[in-house]
Amino acid sequence: MKRIHVTSTGRVWGSAIMLVGSFFAWSAPDISYARKELLTQEEKDRQIRTELIHLETLALTSHGPIQAAGLTQAAARRLEQLGYRTVVDPAQPHDVTVKVKCEELKTWEGTERSGGDADMVDAAARLWKGPACQILYRFGARWAEWRHEVRTDFATPQEAARKAGQADAGAYAIAQLIERLQTDPFPFLLAAEWGQSARLVATLDAAGTTAPQKQIVVGLLGAMQAVDAIPRLTAALTDPDPGLTQAAATALGTIGHEESIPPLLHLFNSGTPEQHRAAALGLGRLAPLHPNSDIVPTFLSALPNEPVPMQTILVRALGKTTDRRVLEPLRALHRSVLKQVRSDSTPELKELLTALGIALDGFDGVHTEE
The missing domain is CATH 1.25.10.10 (Leucine-rich Repeat Variant)
Known part of the structure; x- marks a missing residue:
């Protein structure tokens, strides 16, 4: 089995980034390929060859960052199921950086040029203010116009934590988001985004892939x-x-x-x-x-x-x-x-x-x- 090196970071990411959602309505999943015309042939080839991922995670509550080790491990485990490897140090060789930012209360980042719920299932929703994870990636210094959002089934962490008998609403919200990540299709969406059909075909026969x-x-x-x-x-x-x-x-x-x-x-x-x-x-x-x-x-x-x-x-x-x-x-x-x-x-x-x-x-x- 391939070793997985995982990392978490407490650094607050810099300025807000304007990103465009790209995936599909799975009912059947919809992928926007129009933007791929903006990529160079070298970038397209790099996407198809992607295997080594620098994984960054951040867990934020209303009181600030908390330990993100559980979040990192969950994301790394899901990526491993598709045969990817992750590295801890951004200075180490890697093909792509994937960021997973989970918040007790989603930070509104303004309107986007396109994307949102009208474009794809589980895309960034402008009106959602509850717990959410934003998943995005970049090649080198270039951010891809892709974003996937994972949300809890509750919008008010305080009320949900109280019903569950938990005192810390922030920790409860992050824990629920981690649980969602364990079944969310984000690794499949990334493989499709990168044009890796062979990797997706292999998952159909892999143990643990649910119906x-x-x-x-x-x-x-x-x-x-x-x-x-x-x-x-x-x-x-x-x-x-x-x-x-x-x-x-x-x-x-x-x-x-x-x-x-x-x-x-x-x-x-x-x-x-x-x-x-x-x-x-x-x-x-x-x-x-x-x-x-x-x-x-x-x-x-x-x-x-x-x-x-x-x-x-x-x-x-x-x-x-x-x-x-x-x-x-x-x-x-x-x-x-x-x-x-x-x-x-x-x-x-x-x-x-x-x-x-x-x-x-x-x-x-x-x-x-x-």
Whole structure:
């Protein structure tokens, strides 16, 4: 096992730093790659090769800094799970510096150019004033435009500590943040940020990776468009966990490579109802990208016999193609649904009717002639 050297620092960091949040909404995780265009090729290569991390931590309460050894150990242990190593001295060789700053009451640092809850899950929230950890990193002297925020489920440390029978609200808040760090996906987010898809793939088979964490990792691989992950994602299509199956199918669709089509078609035709639905969602993303594939004929063949919720999924996918073979089947289904729908019809049937209208409108609004 690789040795982990950890450190904590009581130094108060200098001037407030304006940073931009970059990650994704995991439901499925969203990564902003636009800013990577600002990096030089050398910096991009350094990101992919990142392995040795200088880890800095700071724990602040309303009475000032406190011992951060527990915080440092928790962060280092999580990074070790992905094969990273950490060093104690910034003068020692390292690829990147990761800072973890945890506060009893979050310090408001002003508005940002972008980012926040609208951009990514668990990003820095301007309105959150409770306990929070800010995780950020830099290459050399250059700060990356990335930030991840970890928050407790309570906003008032004094009240939460009192309910828990703890006298020191600051120590209690920091302890709860450390507990959150032990399961938070920040190591996965950093690996995705640095383009390390192989490291993420390895975590799917690592002992201790929980089912929710696997779903996050799979979502990240999709968002990264990691073609090298297609074989492992294909294997996940038959995982006993239906949540992982759906995440894998969606990720394969997001990657958009034609290599993903055969396994998804097989799952669509022979899988369980949950796998059938997951495959439809993945194939729906691939259909517009690969017009000469078997996706459209397969969907058209299945459409009449599917239950209403599945018909809605297929209609939405077919409506995003430019294949005019879908017109007559969609028109026929539209006429059938129009005869069935009433003001008291089920929400599912009304949703199907809406999906059909939108799909047919994509072909010059032809359904309005009926």
